[in-house]
Amino acid sequence: MRIAIIGSGYVGLVTGGCLAEIGHEVICADNDEEKLNILAAGRLPIYEPHLDKIVAENRRAGRLSFTGDVAAAVRFGDAIFISVGTPPLETGDADLSAIDRVARVIAESAQSPKLVIEKSTVPVQTGQQLKRALTVYGRTAGVPFRVASNPEFLREGTAVLDFLHPDRIVVGVEDEQTEQQLREIYQPILDQKFNCPVHTQQCPPATPPFVVTTINSSELIKHASNSFLALKISYANALADLCDRLGANIDEVTRAMGYDPRIGPHFLRAGLGFGGFCLPKDIQAFIRLAERAGVDFRLLKEVENINKQRLDRFLDLVRHALWVLVEKQIGILGLAFKPNTDDIRFAPAIEIIRRLCAEGARIRAYDPQAMERTRALFPDLQFGADAYEVACDADALLIVTDWQEFLTLDWNRIRDRMARPLVIDGRNLLDPATMRNLGFEYYSMGRPS
Numbered sequence: 001m002r003i004a005i006i007g008s009g010y011v012g013l014v015t016g017g018c019l020a021e022i023g024h025e026v027i028c029a030d031n032d033e034e035k036l037n038i039l040a041a042g043r044l045p046i047y048e049p050h051l052d053k054i055v056a057e058n059r060r061a062g063r064l065s066f067t068g069d070v071a072a073a074v075r076f077g078d079a080i081f082i083s084v085g086t087p088p089l090e091t092g093d094a095d096l097s098a099i100d101r102v103a104r105v106i107a108e109s110a111q112s113p114k115l116v117i118e119k120s121t122v123p124v125q126t127g128q129q130l131k132r133a134l135t136v137y138g139r140t141a142g143v144p145f146r147v148a149s150n151p152e153f154l155r156e157g158t159a160v161l162d163f164l165h166p167d168r169i170v171v172g173v174e175d176e177q178t179e180q181q182l183r184e185i186y187q188p189i190l191d192q193k194f195n196c197p198v199h200t201q202q203c204p205p206a207t208p209p210f211v212v213t214t215i216n217s218s219e220l221i222k223h224a225s226n227s228f229l230a231l232k233i234s235y236a237n238a239l240a241d242l243c244d245r246l247g248a249n250i251d252e253v254t255r256a257m258g259y260d261p262r263i264g265p266h267f268l269r270a271g272l273g274f275g276g277f278c279l280p281k282d283i284q285a286f287i288r289l290a291e292r293a294g295v296d297f298r299l300l301k302e303v304e305n306i307n308k309q310r311l312d313r314f315l316d317l318v319r320h321a322l323w324v325l326v327e328k329q330i331g332i333l334g335l336a337f338k339p340n341t342d343d344i345r346f347a348p349a350i351e352i353i354r355r356l357c358a359e360g361a362r363i364r365a366y367d368p369q370a371m372e373r374t375r376a377l378f379p380d381l382q383f384g385a386d387a388y389e390v391a392c393d394a395d396a397l398l399i400v401t402d403w404q405e406f407l408t409l410d411w412n413r414i415r416d417r418m419a420r421p422l423v424i425d426g427r428n429l430l431d432p433a434t435m436r437n438l439g440f441e442y443y444s445m446g447r448p449s
């Protein structure tokens with residue numbers, strides 16, 4: 001099938017690359033010139049494991065291309081995925097202006113019937129507004145449009161695998177033809193019949209459920225899922241505070257809880273809380289949606305509050321350990337909102353750096369992938385080439401992202417380089433007993449010494 005992707009960021013590039021990989025002809029469009037220049041030079045504007053190989057191979061095979069001409073991409077695609085950003089407004093509502101802008105281009109440039117698919121995360125009833133907008137903006141051309149919702153559940157860091165081996169594919173549709181067309185798009189994934197470019201061994205045989213719903217339900221499923229994940233994290237974090245006060249260990253508590261299949265082991269890691277471009281903004285948008293619908297969803301406000309307090313708790317630990325922060329040399333390990341990505345949107349590290357700098361601390365930071373993006377935000381910040389450089393003469397090291405490589409550092413070497421062997425672990429990444437045996441003063445969250 002001929003597919004256009006409008007918005008070539010974390011979701012659009014993975015969607016475009018993977019749909020080309022399973023055999024479709026794909027054009028990805030974007031209006032960000034810098035991104036397009038990077039793509040034109042044969043590189044990727046984001047870091048996502050395996051994506052570079054998929055994009056390069058499908059470009060070479062002629063199944064995948066990139067353009068700044070959104071109208072041309074619209075004319076090319078029989079199906080058009082909208083994957084532009086939906087960032088939060090001041091009010092917490094999702095900013096849908098990019099979707100509106102794309103709707104206008106689609107309506108004004110389409111010359112044949114189109115299936116328009118919302119891939120971006122949007123509040124319930126956006127599909128209805130989108131349908132109306134396409135009709136209004138395109139009324140002179142008279143081209144028929146069908147609208148569908150197909151929320152994306154990929155996780156940055158494992159996005160390619162998540163897209164090719166999803167837990168479920170959800171489509172919100174209003175007619176059988178649309179359902180059929182979406183089934184065709186995803187058929188190789190539904191049958192798990194393609195050569196997985198990531199797995200060297202055989203891929204997991206499980207075929208994902210294809211969940212067909214109304215457009216409203218489909219839109220709600222995405223917000224409901226993300227809010228539930230946020231709730232699990234905040235629950236574990238509230239428990240961690242209890243553990244700190246009462247002398248229990250959060251790792252032991254959540255490990256045992258996770259064996260209950262009704263609870264499950266995932267998303268119960270205590271620490272600095274959730275960040276990134278999805279959970280924080282989606283929970284805000286969901287709270288606003290419930291408010292406007294007259295539904296009391298205070299539960300989610302509490303989830304958000306608990307998450308906001310994580311940074312205060314962490315910085316209290318830092319102050320408790322270091323006392324006065326003025327002129328203290330602090331090393332930050334990890335800037336991305338989670339490991340295996342370069343994404344720093346709503347990353348705890350950004351706020352931590354801001355607050356520590358405001359209190360007069362001297363910061364040196366390291367992240368395996370996210371330093372370039374962070375430099376753009378903090379041009380004067382010092383960076384280290386690796387964790388060892390960051391540790392040099394540091395009064396404290398803060399673990400802010402749980403990159404695997406921090407687990408396997410030579411901690412003896414780190415200790416010897418530091419002015420004071422103090423580690424404050426915001427992700428409960430390291431083992432407290434091991435760190436103390438190595439001679440560190442070590443603090444983490446919900447694991448009292």
Ligand SMILES: NC(=O)c1ccc[n+]([C@@H]2O[C@H](COP(=O)([O-])OP(=O)(O)OC[C@H]3O[C@@H](n4cnc5c(N)ncnc54)[C@H](O)[C@@H]3O)[C@@H](O)[C@H]2O)c1
Pocket residue numbers: 006007008009010011012029030031032035070083084085086098101102119120121122152153154155156277278
């Ligand atoms: N990042 C994730 O892990 C993830 C996962 C699931 C869903 N989502 C949702 O997917 C959507 C996109 O997220 P993302 O992380 O890919 O964002 P992103 O910022 O990385 O990508 C959005 C892209 O859209 C482009 N764009 C904006 N307006 C445009 C326009 N008018 N015409 C053409 N291009 C335009 C931007 O330049 C950008 O490259 C959001 O709604 C997000 O909530 C994200």
